Amino acid sequence: MNLHNTLTGRVEALAPEQPPEVRMYVCGPTVYGRAHIGNFRSFVATDLLRRALRYKGWRVKEVMNVTDVDDRIIQLAAKAGKDLRSFTAEHIRSFEEDRATLRMDPPELVPRATEHIPDMIGLVQRLIDRGHTYTADGSVYFKIATFPEYGRLSRLDVAGIRSGARVDTDKYDKEDARDFVLWKAKQDEPEWAQWDAPFGRGRPGWHLECSAMSMKYLGETFDLHCGGVDLIFPHHENEIAQSTCATGKAFVRHWMHVTHLLVDNETMSKSKGNFYTIPDLLERGHRPDAVRYLLSAAHYRKPLNFTWDGLHQAATSIDKVQGFARRLDEVDRDGPALAVVEEAVRMARDAFDRALDEDLNTPEALAAVHELVNEGNRLLAEGALTREGAARLRRQLESMDSVFAVLLPGEDRLSTEEQALLDARQEARRKREFQKADEHRKKLEEMGVILEDTPKGTRWRRKH
Template sequence: MSLRLYNTLTRRVEPFEPLEPGVVRMYACGVTVYDYSHVGHARNYIAWDTLRRYLLWRGYAVKYVQNFTDIDDKIIRRSHQENVPWNVITETYIQAYLDDMDRLNIRRADVYPKATEVVPQIVEFIQSLIDRGYAYESGGDVYYAVEKFPSYGKLSGRRLDQMEAGASGRVDEEAAKKHHPLDFALWKAAKPGEPEWDSPWGKGRPGWHIECSVMVREELGDSIDIHTGGQDLIFPHHENEIAQSEAALAKPLSRFWLHNGFVNISGEKMSKSLGNFTTIRQMLESGFDPMVLRLFVLQAQYRKPIDFTEEAIASAQNAWDTLTEGLRFGYRHGAALGFAAEIGADSGDPATMKISAESEAVQRFQAAMDDDLNTPVALAVLFELAKELQKEGNRLTHDGKTLAEPAALKAQWQTLVALAEVLGLTVSPDAAPEPDGLSDAEIEARVQQRAAAKQAKNWAEGDRIRDELKAQGITLIDKPGGVTEWIRGS
């Protein structure tokens, strides 16, 4: 089965084939660097990191580019508010972004172009649009003439006449400069106190949309395979990118357009105005496990909305505890079973972690991921592997032996670790000696207390002890003759 992805441009799931066999050119719209990144950004870049990892695992060579918007109204406003140079603001939050992504195990892009690094190319690109009749200068600004591009609206499915009818009737200085209400700025004339660059139309700075068109071309060429971003970027940002690039270059900008769903906070869209805005840094500095956040995101297919609630995070924590037990199996029990805790050629790169393609688990995992990155189904495969390893680990601890052969358990563990790595879910071997929580002796003592309570017909106390142990990951198994066995996990 080939990889199939939902293409926003065609509104259907299509087989993925890159322009150049075996090579994928992929661009993700990056952050505007004026503040710390939030949970919505985490959802966005975990999704595209997972896609990139999976493409690598499937054998593609991937060039992944993600830009930084380092000149924008919000950056200028923050600079004025804090009385700090705009480029100090941008460098501060670029580094903060990279630090946050590192902690979420998001692999760094191959290239991080900045808008301010390509201003001469932006000026040249704008001039080509003017020369071709798609743009015009007006009072030091340059605007894109949307009426000149017949397929404007093809990505978002909006018609120009409907958008024009819905546009506000306000008349201000900018609106008076435009030929059409939906024309958008390619170049903005300089205002006092703002950063500025030279251009044929006077000093000024680029508009937001033109920056990405130019950076895509500079780093990846005229046409690419995959362009990604959040659903909020479909219109106007990505719509405008298409209009600019395809008017100037007469080629499709991207074969596939992928967009991830929104993050809701307790049922409401995350928004600063609602006071439910949560940064990645706030979460991680409060002691939140970054792998739990990553798993929480992956538990929903990337195009679906996710609801960030206490219950959902608690569920993700429990799920991560289960996966952790499985991922640590080889480190904890490999020596007792006679095998070294080794993963493969390079445990840091999913493209080189070779495991048996004939394995049923691998085939099911690949089928799920080939189905438009269906990570919930792929995770189900991981959980099955982890739970079986957890049970075998308990048998080894209590009975001194396992039901499965050591060679089969080694292969199963290596498969789990390799597939989890494709999803960016990892544990450190150094963190694996013993599980946290109750010791075996403490558990046995609780089991005896429960037996005494049941003997006294104090059923409520017996149930309380059972539930207390269950909450700590200990499952009790009552057998005939009043015998109670226990295992860690369910």
């Protein structure tokens, strides 16, 4: 599989060091509040990637960290009168809930920063021993001057950082504006946000956890590191610096970064009122699979603009695919599968595979899904499908769905009331009392149930 590598700026083969295993690390959530759909664009993109890798036959070992200690968390927890653990617990739970709602596979490991303080201390110690640090006001800083490669990932002119638009804070006494803190000396913060270390009581700097936990679980050099574009600088740049300097080895072979989501063509922010969480969308009656589809329907390195219209379009697109899957199950003709079925499957699968192989081109892969659906619908309309042929198409769709996770209809049932209405309508139709039948159908529609009459009976689906 070819994937864009931020390190080189090119699309290149993702070549795991120990095939067939791909060891990937994803910068996970900072658990101080509910994640928003912008966050989930990144997470869905990395989920699509891990699913695509598995589809290709790789074994994936994914580590996604949970940042459960940082300035905002400490502040908000203290304000809420809670300690770190109980404050973050609820946000971790809501993140897991949203992750499941969006049908993301859980990573193999989800380590928390606060459970890896000793690992982080160890890492700082190694950096101290190797002479990459200095201490000021009790805090330990990474000295960027000791790492000539600094700035390679972000292609930032290191000198430019000094004269940049907002290098404000010298809260701490840094020798160089680019230096970053590894270990923050204790301030007037709650006891539960402090740990003892050989170099003094305090807490880890933000970048440290990702280096410590990724190397602990994936090895000092691993295959793939993913996150939102905003993390390129300084977060990932700093991770590279501290990891490389601590081990003397290359840190990560391949870096993948997901472009930010826009909402109504603007950056999301609470003040603009375009800041949405998954529960926000569900409350407005939107389906989770439509949200996932929308987030999958643009290439991960292109800007994606989230709009209500886009969400509706996504829902309609999904209905077409899911409706096809449902109708496949109704085929009951005997006989062998047609050669055209095999041909349609082969064409769609080839296009699908090519698309995923080329930098995770999910929009093009979805186009291949729709080609399969179109051809299948054509055969369905001609009555040309046998049970065997339908099963073949269904299997292909299932295979594609192992990546997208929205192509097949979910289990659903009518309520007793809905079922009663449906039965009453059927009875009315049998008696050719069409006006009455139409009333029942209208009522059901108002309840969100759409009916489709076919020669073989009436089927129903939920409106979104």
